[in-house]
Amino acid sequence: MIEVIALSLLFILFGSVFFSTLFIVFSMVENEKRAAIRMVPVTIFLLIFGAALIFVAVPFIFQITLLAFILVALFVVLLPFGNKSITFPVPEKQFDERDVMFSRAALKTDTVEFKNYYAMRPQNLQADNAFRKLPGLLNANAKYYNRYIFSAANATFSTVNLLQPLTEQKTSESDDKKINAGEVTLFLKKWAEKLGVHSVGITHLQPHHLYSHIGRGKNYGNPVELNHKFAIAFTVEMSSKSLSYAPQGPVVMESSQQYLNAGTIAVQIAEFIRNLGFEARAHIDANYRVICPLVAQDAGLGTIGRMGLLMTPKLGARVRVAVVTTNMELVTTSPKGIDSSVVQFCEICKKCAVNCPSNAISFKSGKTKSGWKLWKISHEKCYTYWCKIGTDCGRCITVCPYSHPNNFIHNTIRLMIKRNPVNRWLALKLDNYFYGTKPGLIPLKKWMG
Ligand code: SF4
Ligand code: SF4
Known part of the structure; x- marks a missing residue:
């Protein structure tokens, strides 16, 4: 159980590092220097956090709380709601x-x-x-x-x-x-x-x-x-x-x-x-x-x-x-x-x-x-x-x-x-x-x- 939670967290964290690195590369190509620079600390933070999960004995209660929080956030991001089809009045x-x-x-x-x-x-x-x-x-x-x-x-x-x-x-x-x-x-x-x-x-x-x-x-x-x-x-x-x-x-x-x-x-x-x-x-x-x-x-x-x-x-x-x-x-x-x-x-x-x-x-x-x-x-x-x-x-x-x-x-x-x-x-x-x-x-x- 402990291993499954730790592995799930690692998977999510390194997925996020992949996305943020891609964001930095795309931003450089798009000439959006500010966006690239602002994503660097986020990527470093995610990397340090991932390394801590591997090398430091992070308490189980912290791991499970974090995973629960991420899953709830993902659920909200993916949930379709508040989207009605509309029509504009014809002039x-x-x-x-x-x-x-x-x-x-x-x-x-x-x-x-x-x-x-x-x-x-x-x-x-x-x-x-x-x-x-x-x-x-x-x-x-x-x-x-x-x-x-x-x-x-x-x-x-x-x-x-x-x-x-x-x-x-x-x-x-x-x-x-x-x-x-x-x-x-x-x-x-x-x-x-x-x-x-x-x-x-x-x-x-x-x-x-x-x-x-x-x-x-x-x-x-x-x-x-x-x-x-x-x-x-x-x-x-x-x-x-x-x-x-x-x-x-x-x-x-x-x-x-x-x-x-x-x-x-x-x-x-x-x-x-x-x-x-x-x-x-x-x-x-x-x-x-x-x-x-x-x-x-x-x-x-x-x-x-x-x-x-x-x-x-x-x-x-x-x-x-x-x-x-x-x-x-x-x-x-x-x-x-x-x-x-x-x-x-x-x-x-x-x-x-x-x-x-x-x-x-x-x-x-x-x-x-x-x-x-x-x-x-x-x-x-x-x-x-x-x-x-x-x-x-x-x-x-x-x-x-x-x-x-x-x-x-x-x-x-x-x-x-x-x-x-x-x-x-x-x-x-x-x-x-x-x-x-x-x-x-x-x-x-x-x-x-
Ligand atoms: S509405 Fe006209 S003036 Fe205003 S930002 Fe757009 S193009 Fe420029
Ligand atoms: S208000 Fe609408 S049209 Fe104007 S910048 Fe935002 S998304 Fe674009």
């Missing part, structure tokens, strides 16, 4: 794309569009005039101006623009209009993975997914008319290394790159569907008819969290989303409800709100009398900050505990977070201990200029 009104900050920023003074917009929304004029006085995105006078980085991001956005004509094209004449929905859905998913998507899902296109009016491009102001039945949503990963420099230039270099990657894949998928003889439209950066995070959430790719972005299970908000809509029959992946663990974690975390330099993210609870509501950020405050610094900031994404790399260590923590509220509380404490509540800015690498 009553469609959102007008003309209210998106990029649409407002693109309005030129003394144009008809400018006058009409502020006649319709006089309450936005003051806030918009404030950001118009600032340098602006990728501007040479902005705070984080960097000649090479801004030029690279501009080059990538110009390449995204070249894709715009490919978003809407004529459907090929096809004699064979029959399609096996299951077969083509499987093909699409597998092919999308090969093209580099992180996750892909399909949902029925709903009215609230669509903007009410077009806010960008040559059809500005026209009502959105899209009668497609299905929407394919997918995510591409944004590099955690690039995002770690937030809010400096590498963030906008990375987001532009992933807009390009997502855009390229979306136009490929849309063209594939047209080749089969069905209508399809790609929704890519600066050319959306749908609100991508709402579509992606309904397709089961994640949950919209406190920072107003889609939080995916393995990458958090560290993704870009694109959508293809079509009238080709597909098999949907929509879940019956949304896993509440993300919103429950957001409820206690608030790290994005604490770190947001423009106070755009709400600290308020997402709970309502009837359930949960979608958190909304102040897009005016956020965009005005972008216009000061010249990049798209991304500080909220970087500090989010869900944004850590997709590997064994962080996925274990993510699984814990999903399981119960005790784990969520613990995971938040650990995240703050290892990574800090307000991580500092990381200096740019020499090659970045």
